[in-house]
Amino acid sequence: MTDRADQIIEALRSGHDQLSEVVRGLGPEDLTRTSGASEWDVSQVLSHMGSGAEIALAALDRALSGGGPADSDFNKSVWARWDAMSPAERAEGFGPANEALVSRYEALDAETRKELRIDLGFLPAPVDVATAAGLRLSEFTLHTWDVEVTFDPAAALASAAVGPLLDPVGMLIGFVGRTDALDGRHLRLAIRLTAPDRSFGLDLGDAVAIIDEEPAVPDAVLAAPAEWWLRLVAGRHAPEHTPGDVSLTGDALTLDELRLVFPGY
Template sequence: MSERADRIIAALRSGHDHLAALAGGLGADDLTRVSGAAEWDVSQVLSHLGSGAEIGLAALEGALEGTGPKDADFNRSVWARWDAMSPGDRAERFVPANEALVARYEGLDARAREELRIDLGFLPTPVDVATAAGLRLSEFTFHTWDVEVAFDPAAVLAAEATGPLLDQIGMLIGFLGKPDALEGRPVHLAVRTTAPERSFGLNLGETVGLGDEPAEPDAVLSAPAEWWLRLTTGRHAPAYTPAGVTLTGDALTLDDLRRVFPGF
């Protein structure tokens, strides 16, 4: 488990360094441009990541110090403070806020990475470092894409994060997928990804779940792993879908899959 935590923390560092450099070069007009999260401009995405870093750091410190998580009033006060900032302040203050969280994760020794349990406040039980840092990596990586795609429609998820996120998507897929979009039509899909290469099954029925690749799938989705991950979180518009994505079989279309995963 410590090895998994190590990979995730390393991906948090490379992701932070990349986005911090990008944020530092954005002008006033750039910061108010619509992001990949359509209801937010670029500065609001950075605000979300900055406030999330403060809240995540407080949860991590609470676990290390034995004081537990902060209450809901703390979270609300953090969000309110970031919401009140100007676009320029959000971009500037995001960098040290996220640096503090990443550095704290980096400072954990091997024992803590293996044994520490963190109460995030929104899950039923405390989780290990790999899970807590993995959830932050998911949030950070997808929102980094939201920033980048505002300037480059061909933007992709960070390669260092794609493998770890692919390993953990199964625990979120039931929440992300909305099978009612298929109006009760069960579909067993084979999913085959590249970079990294994986193959597995996507079962769309009363619920959405992952499993082994079916021997006789109703359809086969072939895609870069980063696009598969973007699909599951609603970042899948045709304009953001590379030519290498293919879906064979008559059971459903890419637009059907987009409806199953509308984002949030």
């Protein structure tokens, strides 16, 4: 688990450095453009990431000091402060806020990375460093894409984050997947990913679930880069942002129907 925590923290660092460079190059008009998260402009995405960094850092610091969960109004006060900022202030504040969180994770020694438990406030029990940092990595990586795709329709998720984020998708997919659009069809897909290479099954029944092995006779086969699979599950899968090496073969399901299974969050 410590190795996983190390990998995630390294990905948080490289992701921070990458997005900080992008943000430094943005002008006033760029900050108010609609982002990949269609209900937010670019500055609002940065606000969400900056406030999230402050909240995550507070939870980490409380865990390190042996304190309990934050007061119920703490998060609201952080969000309200960032919401009140101008677009320029959000862009200026994002970097220091996220740097503080990443630096604190980097400063944890091996024993702390293994043994510390962090109460995030929205889970039934405190979690280890790998889980807490992994949740932050998922949020950070997807919202980085929301910023970058505003200026580059072919933007992809940061490669350093893709591997660490693949396995946790299995725990999330049942909550975010919707099979209503399939009109009662029960389908099993073979999923074949690249960079990194993975293969498994996807069950689309009353719920959506990952199967360890590909079905022997799949109803369809999805071949895609692993980063696009992560974007598919998160609803960031529009045709104009789908690379040419994504394919879905088989007559039982179209790619547009598969997109409907994952409306986004």
